[in-house]
Amino acid sequence: MKYVIRALLYLVLVAPLALFIVYSFTEGWFFPAPFPSEWTTTTFQRAMDDPRTLGGMWQGFVIAVIVSLLSLILAFPAARALGLRQFRGRQIAWLVLFLPTVVPPLAIGMGLNILFLRVGLAGTIMGVSLAHLISTLPYTVFTLSSAFARYDENYEHQALALGASPAQIFFNITLRMMTPSLVVATLFAFLVSWSQYLLTLLIGGGKIITLPVLLFTAASGGNPSTIAIKSLLFILPPALVIAFTARELNRHGNDIREQY
Amino acid sequence: MKKIIYLLVTLSLLLAACASPAQSSSEFDINDWDSVLAAAKGQTVNWYMWGGSDSINAYVDTFYGTALKERYDITLNRVPVADAADYVNQVLSEKEAGVEEGAVDLMWINGENFYTLKQADMLYKDWAQVIPNAKFVNWENPAINLDFGRPVDNMESPWSSAQIQLIYDSARTSEDELPRSYADLKEWACANPGRFTYIAPGPGGFIGTRFAKGALYEISGDAKQWLSFDQTLWDSQSPALWDYFNEIKPCLWREGEVYPKDEAELVTLFSNNEVDFSMTQDITGAGRWIIDGRMPETARAFVFDNYMIGDFNYVAIPVNSPHKAAALVLANLLLEPEFQAAQILPENGFGLGFAIDVTRVTDPAQVALLEESASKLGESATPADEMAKALAGDTAAEYQSLVEQDWLKFVLQQ
Amino acid sequence: MKFRPSPYLSLAPALIVITIMLGASLFYAVLESFGIIRVIGQDTLSLDAYRDVLSGTGAAGSEFWVSLGFSLWVSAASTIISSALALMAAVWLSGQKNQVDTLAVNGHLAFPHLAWATALLLFFSQSGILARWAAALGWIDVPADFPILVRDSFGIGIILHYSIKEIPFLALIVLGVLRAQPIGYDVVAENLGASRWQRLRYVMIPQVMPALFAGALLVFGLIFSSYEVPALLGIGYPRALPVLALRFFLDPDLGARSEGMVISLIITLIVLAVAVVSLKLEERNK
Numbered sequence: 013m014k015y016v017i018r019a020l021l022y023l024v025l026v027a028p029l030a031l032f033i034v035y036s037f038t039e040g041w042f043f044p045a046p047f048p049s050e051w052t053t054t055t056f057q058r059a060m061d062d063p064r065t066l067g068g069m070w071q072g073f074v075i076a077v078i079v080s081l082l083s084l085i086l087a088f089p090a091a092r093a094l095g096l097r098q099f100r101g102r103q104i105a106w107l108v109l110f111l112p113t114v115v116p117p118l119a120i121g122m123g124l125n126i127l128f129l130r131v132g133l134a135g136t137i138m139g140v141s142l143a144h145l146i147s148t149l150p151y152t153v154f155t156l157s158s159a160f161a162r163y164d165e166n167y168e169h170q171a172l173a174l175g176a177s178p179a180q181i182f183f184n185i186t187l188r189m190m191t192p193s194l195v196v197a198t199l200f201a202f203l204v205s206w207s208q209y210l211l212t213l214l215i216g217g218g219k220i221i222t223l224p225v226l227l228f229t230a231a232s233g234g235n236p237s238t239i240a241i242k243s244l245l246f247i248l249p250p251a252l253v254i255a256f257t258a259r260e261l262n263r264h265g266n267d268i269r270e271q272y
Numbered sequence: 273m274k275k276i277i278y279l280l281v282t283l284s285l286l287l288a289a290c291a292s293p294a295q296s297s298s299e300f301d302i303n304d305w306d307s308v309l310a311a312a313k314g315q316t317v318n319w320y321m322w323g324g325s326d327s328i329n330a331y332v333d334t335f336y337g338t339a340l341k342e343r344y345d346i347t348l349n350r351v352p353v354a355d356a357a358d359y360v361n362q363v364l365s366e367k368e369a370g371v372e373e374g375a376v377d378l379m380w381i382n383g384e385n386f387y388t389l390k391q392a393d394m395l396y397k398d399w400a401q402v403i404p405n406a407k408f409v410n411w412e413n414p415a416i417n418l419d420f421g422r423p424v425d426n427m428e429s430p431w432s433s434a435q436i437q438l439i440y441d442s443a444r445t446s447e448d449e450l451p452r453s454y455a456d457l458k459e460w461a462c463a464n465p466g467r468f469t470y471i472a473p474g475p476g477g478f479i480g481t482r483f484a485k486g487a488l489y490e491i492s493g494d495a496k497q498w499l500s501f502d503q504t505l506w507d508s509q510s511p512a513l514w515d516y517f518n519e520i521k522p523c524l525w526r527e528g529e530v531y532p533k534d535e536a537e538l539v540t541l542f543s544n545n546e547v548d549f550s551m552t553q554d555i556t557g558a559g560r561w562i563i564d565g566r567m568p569e570t571a572r573a574f575v576f577d578n579y580m581i582g583d584f585n586y587v588a589i590p591v592n593s594p595h596k597a598a599a600l601v602l603a604n605l606l607l608e609p610e611f612q613a614a615q616i617l618p619e620n621g622f623g624l625g626f627a628i629d630v631t632r633v634t635d636p637a638q639v640a641l642l643e644e645s646a647s648k649l650g651e652s653a654t655p656a657d658e659m660a661k662a663l664a665g666d667t668a669a670e671y672q673s674l675v676e677q678d679w680l681k682f683v684l685q686q
Numbered sequence: 687m688k689f690r691p692s693p694y695l696s697l698a699p700a701l702i703v704i705t706i707m708l709g710a711s712l713f714y715a716v717l718e719s720f721g722i723i724r725v726i727g728q729d730t731l732s733l734d735a736y737r738d739v740l741s742g743t744g745a746a747g748s749e750f751w752v753s754l755g756f757s758l759w760v761s762a763a764s765t766i767i768s769s770a771l772a773l774m775a776a777v778w779l780s781g782q783k784n785q786v787d788t789l790a791v792n793g794h795l796a797f798p799h800l801a802w803a804t805a806l807l808l809f810f811s812q813s814g815i816l817a818r819w820a821a822a823l824g825w826i827d828v829p830a831d832f833p834i835l836v837r838d839s840f841g842i843g844i845i846l847h848y849s850i851k852e853i854p855f856l857a858l859i860v861l862g863v864l865r866a867q868p869i870g871y872d873v874v875a876e877n878l879g880a881s882r883w884q885r886l887r888y889v890m891i892p893q894v895m896p897a898l899f900a901g902a903l904l905v906f907g908l909i910f911s912s913y914e915v916p917a918l919l920g921i922g923y924p925r926a927l928p929v930l931a932l933r934f935f936l937d938p939d940l941g942a943r944s945e946g947m948v949i950s951l952i953i954t955l956i957v958l959a960v961a962v963v964s965l966k967l968e969e970r971n972k
Binding site for chain 1: 715798800935
């Protein structure tokens with residue numbers, strides 16, 4: 013049974029990747045041919061020659077990093093309050109922070125674009141990043157607050173009693189204990205921002221072009237090779253980020269486990 | 273710590289808010305073309321267009337991009353978008369926010385988008401018939417001065433022409449068994465159940481709408497009567513149209529429960545041997561699709577004997593474009609005989625037809641060039657005489673949404 | 687105490703950012719839903735769009751209830767299946783010393799929905815890769831012989847997509863809880879003679895339920911309000927609510943935008959209602 017689960021797990025992971033790689037370098041592969049017969053690098057070459065491709069990756073990456081940082085800065089204190097405190101209005105705060113996940117991006121994007129056009133944020137990296145915050149904050153707050161709910165404040169109290177400064181406590185205790193969750197929260201923020209299409213399209217107004225915008229455009233043309241190449245490029249950065257964070261996550265996860 | 277965070281956030285918000293104002297457009301007089309060229313010099317023109325076809329993208333970048341830079345010192349920034357409705361939306365939002373210098377300079381639109389922007393009064397006016405190369409365009413032709421049945425009113429300039437055709441694979445279907453009318457088609461479909469489908473009529477599926485309108489022409493026996501809107505005519509004739517589509521329905525691919533939503537989907541079905549016919553509007557027929565590796569090289573275009581609707585497609589300039597001069601130069605360049613000749617060659621990857629009237633071109637070298645191109649459409653295109661014989665005009669605008677909505681109600685949702 | 691600021695102060699930055707951006711957007715959406723579309727100079731309040739959609743008469747109305755049912759079915763089915771699978775995956779992973787499999791589960795997160803849906807389409811359509819292999823093996827002759835797994839009337843393709851795609855997100859949440867729990871509980875239970883199933887049922891599941899539940903709620907909201915996947919893997923009729931909303935939103939006739947906004951707002955209200963009801967239910971169970 014275990015082997016079946018594991019086989020399925022890796023199949024689901026590897027099959028789409030393999031498919032995209034094959035399609036990236038083939039054309040004219042139709043039913044009923046079981047395997048492609050014409051191999052070409054033309055489509056791949058064309059995608060790489062287009063300055064929008066790498067430019068889009070870079071812009072998307074910068075935005076995702078800004079969004080991750082902003083989400084953490086905003087979500088950290090909020091999640092701490094939600095996870096550790098009982099106070100009047102807590103439910104309402106939850107609701108407001110949950111709200112962005114239930115409003116369809118279309119309904120958000122239209123009004124937001126008009127607001128941002130008025131204040132000059134539309135079509136800028138900062139504007140798009142702020143818009144992404146709407147969809148990332150719920151995930152970061154949610155991840156961090158459930159970690160804070162299990163967080164033991166007594167460590168901080170003890171440190172205080174031992175004469176540690178607030179900064180020392182924050183960096184040596186709070187941040188350390190929260191690292192695994194911070195990593196997960198950053199990961200979610202990065203992923204949600206990296207794959208955000210509609211808000212980027214609406215707020216970016218064609219001035220900010222990221223890979224999802226290019227991928228959607230390619231999808232509208234239906235050419236599997238072009239779609240495959242864009243998909244591969246799309247998957248690459250998140251895959252790297254995950255490979256990096258997962259190691260971090262697991263290491264810290266084990267640290268914590270051993271403390272008990 | 274908290275204070276620093278607040279400070280950072282406020283600061284970043286402020287910084288972002290002080291985004292640099294866009295450069296102002298230089299003055300020009302549209303009747304003095306030299307002043308337009310002078311104003312356009314050094315500008316970047318942001319051309320928003322559907323970007324789903326690699327070969328069209330490459331054609332635009334290589335042909336127009338290079339010429340604009342070399343001849344006029346204009347930089348072409350082609351902005352690829354998944355759906356024309358997206359940039360129409362952008363322009364509308366800019367209007368609502370009162371943005372005087374928008375993001376879009378030129379856009380490739382169809383009649384539906386044109387109507388939307390006209391409704392919102394967001395189109396730059398009085399230019400299309402004024403640019404120098406407008407002299408090559410036959411503005412008397414109703415197929416040109418009406419777009420999806422709505423008056424163009426000097427607000428958009430044609431780029432190319434198109435006509436609906438069907439595509440078959442000569443390796444699978446022999447030429448003499450091709451249906452040559454809608455009545456034939458029904459017979460063919462029911463003799464080959466599951467091997468035919470059409471694009472769902474609707475916004476985005478305008479080829480499907482056009483296909484349905486052609487059926488309306490044939491069933492009512494006359495195309496001309498649909499040029500002006502008449503509700504009673506519609507009420508009396510449309511039931512027969514829906515009967516036709518409901519009778520053919522059980523013979524269709526997946527028994528008419530599902531339809532491809534656009535040309536790209538139908539092409540995928542066709543090339544993978546799920547259905548036997550595709551549809552296109554390209555003058556080069558299957559040419560562009562073959563070049564893109566999306567259809568086998570044995571794909572060929574054909575038409576019915578009658579009622580194959582043809583029309584033109586256009587570029588327009590939003591009223592708040594910051595680089596109108598450069599946009600005008602580009603719109604003018606599109607009509608240059610040399611580029612008109614280039615766009616119809618299958619190997620260049622664009623695939624649509626002339627927007628200009630070849631008889632209006634006087635320069636013998638240019639005439640020769642245009643004629644040479646026209647003779648090189650290749651065997652995957654429908655022969656020009658058959659296209660011309662089958663050509664029909666579009667309906668009055670009101671029928672567009674009637675066909676789309678009633679098809680949903682009386683065919684799809686049945 | 688110095689590092690115990692008021693919770694309101696801690697929440698303020700996040701709440702302010704969300705409230706301003708979301709508030710402006712919703713204000714605009716509500717205005718448009720009431721027929722106030724300023725780009726075409728339409729500025730009288732009207733309930734027409736609501737009537738059109740809810741009464742089942744107008745162009746949007748004729749499909750609205752069908753789409754609502756379809757969206758509810760697809761979202762609920764996907765959420766339940768993916769939660770169950772995520773729970774199994776997390777329990778399986780938590781018992782492993784080796785972290786490679788966890789890494790693999792994480793890896794699934796890297797696939798954006800659009801790329802994943804495209805892959806599903808390429809594999810499972812009637813002329814897709816699987817059909818081609820089936821044909822090569824002589825199991826089918828023509829594409830029509832292959833079962834319809836994507837772009838079907840029941841949303842199977844969409845459910846297939848989300849059921850797999852949402853597993854990693856939910857599994858990681860559950861795994862986070864399991865990993866943060868002292869090993870003790872499990873060991874104690876084992877020492878007391880609890881079987882593997884009993885430990886799962888009485889020790890692990892109660893621990894992870896609140897987190898899994900909250901995560902499932904997020905997933906439900908996401909599926910119910912998302913457009914891309916149902917647009918790609920679904921069909922023209924019945925279609926998911928967000929697909930219907932966008933159709934009217936992008937109608938060449940700008941007046942139809944009101945219907946699009948009404949549907950968007952209804953989507954919002956439904957997910958909110960589901961969230962509130964489930965949170966209340968969960969509170970009562972505690």
